[in-house]
Amino acid sequence: MDDHTAVLLLELGGMLLGLGILGRIAGRFGLSPIPLYLLAGLAFGEGGLLPLSAAQEFAEAGAEIGVVLLLLVLGLEYSAEELAAGLRAGAPAGAVDLVLNFTPGLAAGLLLGWRPLAALVLGGVTWISSSGIVAKLLDDLGRIGNRETPVVLSLLVIEDLAMAVYLPVLTVLLAGESLVGGLLPIAGAVGAVGVVLLLALRFGPAASRLVFSPRDEVLLLKVLGLAFLVAGLAQALQASAAVGAFLAGIALSGPAAHGARALLGPLRDLFAAVFFVFFGLQTDPAQLPPALLPAAALACVTAATKLATGWWAARRAGVGVRGRVRAGTELVARGEFSIVIAGLAAGAATLREPQLRPLATAYVLLLAVLGPVLARLAEPLAGLVRRRAAPARTAP
Amino acid sequence: MDIQETPLPGVGLRHEFTTAAGRQLGVVTHLTGRRDLLLFDPEDPDACQDVIELSDEDSDALAELLGAGRIAERLGRLRQQVEGLAIDWLPIPPGSPFATGTIGDTRARTRTGVSIVAVLRGRSAIPAPGPEFRFEPGDTAVVVGTPEGVSALAGILRG
Numbered sequence: 001m002d003d004h005t006a007v008l009l010l011e012l013g014g015m016l017l018g019l020g021i022l023g024r025i026a027g028r029f030g031l032s033p034i035p036l037y038l039l040a041g042l043a044f045g046e047g048g049l050l051p052l053s054a055a056q057e058f059a060e061a062g063a064e065i066g067v068v069l070l071l072l073v074l075g076l077e078y079s080a081e082e083l084a085a086g087l088r089a090g091a092p093a094g095a096v097d098l099v100l101n102f103t104p105g106l107a108a109g110l111l112l113g114w115r116p117l118a119a120l121v122l123g124g125v126t127w128i129s130s131s132g133i134v135a136k137l138l139d140d141l142g143r144i145g146n147r148e149t150p151v152v153l154s155l156l157v158i159e160d161l162a163m164a165v166y167l168p169v170l171t172v173l174l175a176g177e178s179l180v181g182g183l184l185p186i187a188g189a190v191g192a193v194g195v196v197l198l199l200a201l202r203f204g205p206a207a208s209r210l211v212f213s214p215r216d217e218v219l220l221l222k223v224l225g226l227a228f229l230v231a232g233l234a235q236a237l238q239a240s241a242a243v244g245a246f247l248a249g250i251a252l253s254g255p256a257a258h259g260a261r262a263l264l265g266p267l268r269d270l271f272a273a274v275f276f277v278f279f280g281l282q283t284d285p286a287q288l289p290p291a292l293l294p295a296a297a298l299a300c301v302t303a304a305t306k307l308a309t310g311w312w313a314a315r316r317a318g319v320g321v322r323g324r325v326r327a328g329t330e331l332v333a334r335g336e337f338s339i340v341i342a343g344l345a346a347g348a349a350t351l352r353e354p355q356l357r358p359l360a361t362a363y364v365l366l367l368a369v370l371g372p373v374l375a376r377l378a379e380p381l382a383g384l385v386r387r388r389a390a391p392a393r394t395a396p
Numbered sequence: 397m398d399i400q401e402t403p404l405p406g407v408g409l410r411h412e413f414t415t416a417a418g419r420q421l422g423v424v425t426h427l428t429g430r431r432d433l434l435l436f437d438p439e440d441p442d443a444c445q446d447v448i449e450l451s452d453e454d455s456d457a458l459a460e461l462l463g464a465g466r467i468a469e470r471l472g473r474l475r476q477q478v479e480g481l482a483i484d485w486l487p488i489p490p491g492s493p494f495a496t497g498t499i500g501d502t503r504a505r506t507r508t509g510v511s512i513v514a515v516l517r518g519r520s521a522i523p524a525p526g527p528e529f530r531f532e533p534g535d536t537a538v539v540v541g542t543p544e545g546v547s548a549l550a551g552i553l554r555g
């Protein structure tokens with residue numbers, strides 16, 4: 001073993017061990033580990049405490065794999081019927097979600113003097129709630145059986161499906177096309193996504209039978225290989241690797257999906273952690289303080305808009321006041337998707353917006369912490385809302 | 397019993413019902429196989445007062461405690477209602493004289509008073525077969541009749 005290997009292993013070992021310790025600390029306080037991973041990346045990247053030289057290449061490749069695995073496992077958890085049902089039931093709520101939560105990001109970007117494309121990216125960052133954090137919250141707070149939970153879950157489904165359209169559009173625009181000139185490639189990319197989705201729904205069960213193997217190592221290699229191939233193909237078609245991985249996950253069903261979920265969980269955790277750290281590594285901590293104020297303002301506004309979205313969707317489903325507040329607060333957390341979108345955009349040479357990374361990092365840091373806190377405060381908050389409503393009702 | 401089913405996308409399935417006493421109970425079946433027992437809050441009908449996580453063994457144990465007694469009770473009641481009723485599963489081995497014959501050929505009803513109410517073939521079941529139904533070697537006939545008639549038919553089918 002030579003010097004380079006030693007440095008690589010030492011850096012990787014230190015990084016992963018550190019991430020593990022951070023994850024344990026986060027678990028102790030009932031927090032998501034995402035903010036801590038971001039902070040770790042900030043501490044060690046450019047302008048940070050210790051630049052990581054040898055591990056950088058691993059982190060870069062690992063980050064790409066992390067995105068693919070995040071979306072693959074997400075797709076594996078959904079079946080075709082759930083997607084169709086979620087779309088039908090939640091389409092109006094999804095529209096409200098889009099309008100209320102995309103607009104603040106878009107407006108903020110334009111107000112800050114960013115180019116329209118960068119503002120479009122910021123809109124995506126503020127729009128999508130973190131499926132991972134919400135799922136964990138529902139479990140931790142014992143709300144999985146609540147009546148407002150299907151409302152929250154189908155909103156997340158719609159956001160995921162919307163991402164399958166938003167990401168290809170973004171990828172095409174980031175490749176240097178203008179909005180008008182890019183209409184054809186955009187239509188092509190979105191069309192390709194639609195075709196693949198239909199193929200997945202139609203031939204998914206057959207593909208799953210081909211892929212399935214009772215031997216773990218064979219199943220793991222087949223599923224990973226398939227997912228990477230589809231993701232790579234999607235990226236080549238400018239539909240974004242993340243969307244390809246998501247579609248590959250949706251296509252797989254039955255025993256293949258069940259087995260793959262179990263095998264991929266730990267891999268996903270590892271590479272997702274690397275993904276967040278890598279994003280932080282590439283963010284210059286010196287740029288963070290000036291981004292804090294706009295991030296905080298954006299966080300407050302979009303926390304309120306998610307509350308409103310959850311309230312509206314839950315009320316439409318016939319849920320009571322306390323349930324509506326619970327639904328709203330559960331949706332506030334932003335996390336992995338916002339970083340995926342910001343990472344996709346910041347990596348593109350055409351964007352040239354140096355403020356995007358620091359602003360997205362600060363924004364996700366704030367909401368990944370604030371979201372779970374608000375969700376835990378849902379009961380007292382609901383009490384406040386009811387007390388304010390009661391005097392109005394009893395007034396003559 | 398009105399059991400409502402609600403899909404939870406990405407999580408699993410929720411079933412719930414209201415007890416005779418007015419409490420709401422539910423079960424969430426996760427994709428992973430884990431089950432959660434839900435006790436809804438009487439004061440907030442949308443929320444769960446308690447969510448109890450059950451492993452596979454826990455679920456089996458609870459189901460046994462709640463259900464096994466009832467199944468035995470139901471079987472007992474059935475036997476009480478029709479004294480002298482026998483239900484049996486009779487195989488049609490390859491060496492049987494009726495291995496490729498029809499139900500009509502066996503003249504089971506005429507000779508023994510026993511009715512052949514279903515035929516099990518492989519993993520499928522054919523309910524209420526008519527007299528022109530043709531057996532295949534390896535089938536199993538589900539028969540109902542008096543205990544003596546069923547024994548007699550077993551002998552006839554064995555050949």
